[in-house]
Structures are given as C-alpha cells and as structure tokens.
Amino acid sequence: MASTELRNGSRHGLTGKASILDGNSFRAENAPALTARTDSLVQRRRRVLGPAYRLFYRNPVEVVRGRGSRVWDADGVEYLDLYNNVPSVGHAHPAVVAAVQRQMSLLNTHTRYLHEAILRYADDLLTTFAGPIDQVMFVCTGSEANDLALRVGRAYTGGQAYIATSEAYHGNTALVSAHSPALSDCEPMDPALRVVDPPDTYRYGSSDAAGAAFLASVRAAIDDIESSGDRLAGLILDTSFSSDGIYPGRPGMIRAAVELVRGRGGVVIADEVQPGFARTGESFWGYQRHGLDPDIVTTGKPMGNGFPIAAVAARSEVLAPFAGTRPYFNTFGGNPVAIAAAQAVLDVIRDDELQSHALATGESLRAGLRELAGTHPAIGDVRGVGLYTGVELVPDGTSREPATGLALDVIEELRARRVLTSVCGPANNVLKLRPPLPFAAADIPQLIEALDGALTASGA
Numbered sequence: 001m002a003s004t005e006l007r008n009g010s011r012h013g014l015t016g017k018a019s020i021l022d023g024n025s026f027r028a029e030n031a032p033a034l035t036a037r038t039d040s041l042v043q044r045r046r047r048v049l050g051p052a053y054r055l056f057y058r059n060p061v062e063v064v065r066g067r068g069s070r071v072w073d074a075d076g077v078e079y080l081d082l083y084n085n086v087p088s089v090g091h092a093h094p095a096v097v098a099a100v101q102r103q104m105s106l107l108n109t110h111t112r113y114l115h116e117a118i119l120r121y122a123d124d125l126l127t128t129f130a131g132p133i134d135q136v137m138f139v140c141t142g143s144e145a146n147d148l149a150l151r152v153g154r155a156y157t158g159g160q161a162y163i164a165t166s167e168a169y170h171g172n173t174a175l176v177s178a179h180s181p182a183l184s185d186c187e188p189m190d191p192a193l194r195v196v197d198p199p200d201t202y203r204y205g206s207s208d209a210a211g212a213a214f215l216a217s218v219r220a221a222i223d224d225i226e227s228s229g230d231r232l233a234g235l236i237l238d239t240s241f242s243s244d245g246i247y248p249g250r251p252g253m254i255r256a257a258v259e260l261v262r263g264r265g266g267v268v269i270a271d272e273v274q275p276g277f278a279r280t281g282e283s284f285w286g287y288q289r290h291g292l293d294p295d296i297v298t299t300g301k302p303m304g305n306g307f308p309i310a311a312v313a314a315r316s317e318v319l320a321p322f323a324g325t326r327p328y329f330n331t332f333g334g335n336p337v338a339i340a341a342a343q344a345v346l347d348v349i350r351d352d353e354l355q356s357h358a359l360a361t362g363e364s365l366r367a368g369l370r371e372l373a374g375t376h377p378a379i380g381d382v383r384g385v386g387l388y389t390g391v392e393l394v395p396d397g398t399s400r401e402p403a404t405g406l407a408l409d410v411i412e413e414l415r416a417r418r419v420l421t422s423v424c425g426p427a428n429n430v431l432k433l434r435p436p437l438p439f440a441a442a443d444i445p446q447l448i449e450a451l452d453g454a455l456t457a458s459g460a
C-alpha cells in the first residue's frame with residue numbers, strides 16, 4: 001500500500017468520509033417543521049453556543065428526565081433509549097445518585113490531599129484488568145485519557161508514529177483530534193499517523209478474512225513507518241471498532257495484529273470508552289474478549305454514569321518514563337465525588353450482574369433483528385456482542401453498497417416511534433444500538449416493531 005494511502009486512509013469499496021459527529025444532525029433547512037418552542041431553543045442554542053455544536057434529529061428532542069433505559073421529553077413523551085452508553089448502568093440510577101449526593105454534601109476537592117476513596121477505587125478497578133496493569137491515573141474525559149495515553153506511549157517507546165483505524169474517533173484535544181481519522185476532513189492529522197482499515201467482517205465475509213486483512217494493513221503501516229525513518233509509537237484502537245461501523249468479530253480476531261505491534265516495539269492502547277465496563281458481556285473490557293494484553297487502557301463515559309470521570313491504566317513500567325519525569329495534575333480528575341460515582345457504577349455492575357445480562361440480552365436482541373432481516377432485505381448485516389449492536393443497511397439483499405439516505409431516514413422514523421438511536425460507520429449507514437445496560441429483554445419487541453415500521457415508512 002502506498003504511503004499516502006496509509007496517511008489518509010482508504011476503505012475498500014466505501015467512499016466519502018462522514019464524521020460520526022456530523023451524520024445524524026439537525027440542519028437549518030429542517031427549521032420550518034419545528035414547533036415554536038423547539039425552534040426557539042434551537043435558535044438560542046445557535047446564538048449563545050455558536051456554530052460548532054450539533055443536534056441529533058431533524059426534529060431535535062428536548063429531554064428532561066430519564067430512568068433505566070427510558071427518557072422523557074418536555075411534553076412527558078417516553079422514549080426507549082437505544083443509544084446512550086453514558087448512563088451505563090441506567091439513567092438516574094438511584095445508587096449512583098445517592099453516592100454522588102452523599103459525597104457532594106461532605107467534601108469535594110482535588111487529588112493533592114490524601115483521600116482513601118480514590119485508593120480503594122483504584123485497587124478495585126485494577127482487579128478488573130486481571131493482568132499486569134498495576135497503576136491508574138484519573139482524568140475527566142475520554143479525550144483527556146487518550147491524550148495522556150498517547151503521550152505516555154511516546155515517552156515509553158521514544159517513537160512518534162501511531163496507527164489508528166480509518167473512521168476512529170478518540171476525542172477532541174489537539175493531539176487526540178490529530179489521531180482521530182473520523183475528523184480528517186476538518187482537522188489536521190498528525191504527520192506521523194498511519195491509518196488502517198478496520199476489520200470489516202461484513203465486506204470481508206468472515207472474521208478470519210477480516211482479521212487477516214487487518215494484520216496485513218497493520219504490517220504495511222509499520223513497514224511504512226520504519227522505511228520512512230519515523231519510529232513506531234504504537235497502535236490506538238477501540239476493539240469494538242464502534243465509529244468504524246461496529247466490528248467486534250470473533251474473539252481473537254485482531255490478536256495477531258496487536259501482537260505484531262508489540263513485537264515491533266510499539267505500545268498498544270486499548271481505548272475502552274465504548275466497549276468497556278461490561279458492555280460486551282463476554283468480558284469486562286472489550287480487549288479481554290480478544291485475549292489481548294494492551295500496554296495502556298483508557299476509559300471514559302460509562303465510568304461515572306454521566307459524572308465526568310475517566311482513566312488511563314497501564315503497567316508501572318510503561319507509565320514511568322512519562323510519569324516519573326513530570327508532575328501531573330488534573331484538578332477535577334479523580335475528585336472524591338467523581339470517585340464516589342465511579343465506585344457506585346462498579347458496584348452496580350457487579351451487584352446487578354450487568355455483564356451476564358448484557359451478554360444474554362444482546363443475543364436475544366440480535367436474534368430478533370435477524371428475524372426481521374428475513375422480511376427486510378435492506379438489513380444487510382446484524383452484528384455485535386453484548387449490548388453493542390450494528391445493523392447495516394444496504395439497498396437490498398444483492399448489494400453491500402451503503403444505504404446512507406435510508407439509514408438517516410430510519411433513525412428519524414424511529415424517533416417518531418419513540419425509539420432513540422443513531423448511525424455510525426464511514427457512510428453513516430450502520431444503525432448503532434448501544435442502550436444503557438439495564439435494557440431488558442422485555443424492551444426488544446418495542447424496538448423490533450418500531451424498526452419494522454421505520455423501515456417500511458422509509459421505503460425499504
């Protein structure tokens with residue numbers, strides 16, 4: 001593969017970059033159909049927040065309340081939430097709310113005082129990695145976690161060049177945006193970054209073929225880095241390839257590629273913002289289901305159930321060159337209230353057995369979706385693991401061309417049927433079904449019925 005392709009990314013058969021941040025977005029031309037209140041909120045938002053923000057849906061939803069996997073709008077209309085992993089253990093989970101309230105009424109400060117709760121939580125979190133990862137640093141967002149991880153990896157390897165997948169989104173800081181090819185139409189990419197295709201199990205036809213292609217792309221990227229005189233820093237990847245289009249694949253699918261990176265002297269950063277905290281059901285962390293042994297693990301939104309807390313975990317030896325040579329301070333990272341939220345989340349995941357629940361419920365969900373695919377040839381593929389599911393829409397059963405317009409219409413029709421979700425993948429044609437973990441088997445018929453109606457109404 002030519003070096004320019006590795007720097008810009010190429011997706012076999014798929015053209016046109018559509019950032020995950022811009023696919024399912026309200027546009028000015030949708031304004032005439034809005035109610036007076038929605039229109040006024042949209043205009044005020046634009047006036048005071050400026051043009052960078054995006055809203056979901058042609059008819060944006062004003063959400064005011066949530067519980068479990070349900071949210072309610074300002075008119076009291078109830079929606080089934082198939083999208084949000086921020087409230088990972090459920091909207092407004094009472095145990096998290098109580099923990100935050102309790103700690104907030106006692107003390108909230110930063111990490112330059114002794115506080116036992118952060119130590120207890122760090123010990124607890126470290127047990128979930130069940131491997132050589134033995135230290136954790138706390139930050140507030142997934143972006144901050146990945147920013148720190150990229151710096152830690154560079155300090156440890158002495159290399160500059162990372163490899164990332166072609167529609168990956170890892171966050172919004174200058175450094176992380178430059179390693180998020182999903183933003184490459186509007187942000188400068190890091191000059192040393194090499195971009196590889198994700199293991200697209202649908203177009204390669206099997207996990208084995210997709211894994212082999214991924215291995216070949218990663219090998220080509222490392223060769224390109226070395227032959228150009230750059231030095232490998234590592235591979236940053238979301239093992240569920242969520243913004244790339246959701247390709248969990250069979251366990252172990254990406255193992256050879258990951259081992260190659262480590263064998264050639266790079267670090268592997270597992271960005272667990274999407275698959276982490278039990279969502280895949282097969283394991284607590286997404287990388288564990290592939291039998292990987294990453295050097296650095298980053299976490300984000302599911303960690304505090306909506307309270308901003310995120311983390312970078314690594315072996316002490318990997319952290320040392322960065323952490324041992326400079327003081328690191330993050331005012332809000334790991335504050336006592338954030339830790340109280342995170343501890344409550346971890347406790348709820350265990351107490352409510354949400355990992356096994358995600359495994360079983362996700363399988364039932366995909367069984368229902370596959371049955372629906374029998375009557376809707378536009379459903380080209382149903383894939384996923386645990387409560388992370390992609391439904392890829394194509395024009396009909398004979399072509400794997402992305403049906404982007406159809407997918408965007410379907411999510412609007414789902415919204416009209418009180419089901420919230422969105423799209424992902426380079427062509428924005430993959431429905432992303434990623435509900436809060438308490439999403440129940442009893443919720444599945446509502447989704448299937450709504451999707452059936454939405455596909456028919458959209459002309460599929």
Ligand code: PMP
Nearest residue numbers: 141142143169170171238273300
């Ligand atoms: N990594 C991944 C895989 C993500 O999906 C996101 C956010 N969608 C981030 C990092 C950035 O996290 P945050 O928005 O908390 O900065």
